[in-house]
Amino acid sequence: EAQVTQNPRYLITVTGKKLTVTCSQNMNHEYMSWYRQDPGLGLRQIYYSMNVEVTDKGDVPEGYKVSRKEKRNFPLILESPSPNQTSLYFCASSSRGRDEQFFGPGTRLTVL
């Protein structure tokens, strides 16, 4: 089954404790991206990647890091999480030349 998976689905952590949210897709898509969803703000892009080892900042990159060492994986790293990073996070992938993006199920992060 074609899908985007994220782990964990739910995470409660404390300020300053480094964490990683994994994202993996099995569709051989070139493009991957991370969004955060906040009430009244819709989805805002954090980082995106056009291919292996090619990443760039989205609209709200502060406090986040990403890497793309393999085509299928695109982890989101929070080196020192803060409460304002409490949000619902989505990973998405898409194929070059196609507009439709495929989204993962989301990761609900709470930073205390």
Added chain:
Amino acid sequence: AQSVAQPEDQVNVAEGNPLTVKCTYSVSGNPYLFWYVQYPNRGLQFLLKYITGDNLVKGSYGFEAEFNKSQTSFHLKKPSALVSDSALYFCAVRDFSPVSGGYNKLIFGAGTRLAVHP
């Protein structure tokens, strides 16, 4: 800069009645417009898109959207709502900014919650 606006936080409709979820856009050039739906505890799912051609676009689950260039709108419609249509709906526009380097970045609206009552 490209943007979309969804003027309604929530839309309530009775099952069997027609529904409309509104979206207006602001773009330079020709817009590429999308609708996505988010069911509870799920990721977003693609519903339909407008690139060019007919102003009425048909998509998944019986939804359609009407592109209106003069009103810069792209409203989502369905002739007969189902309780199972209750979800969060997002309008989006493709960002063709050179900064994005050809990546098909989407700019999303804030979302509209659709509640269909039995």
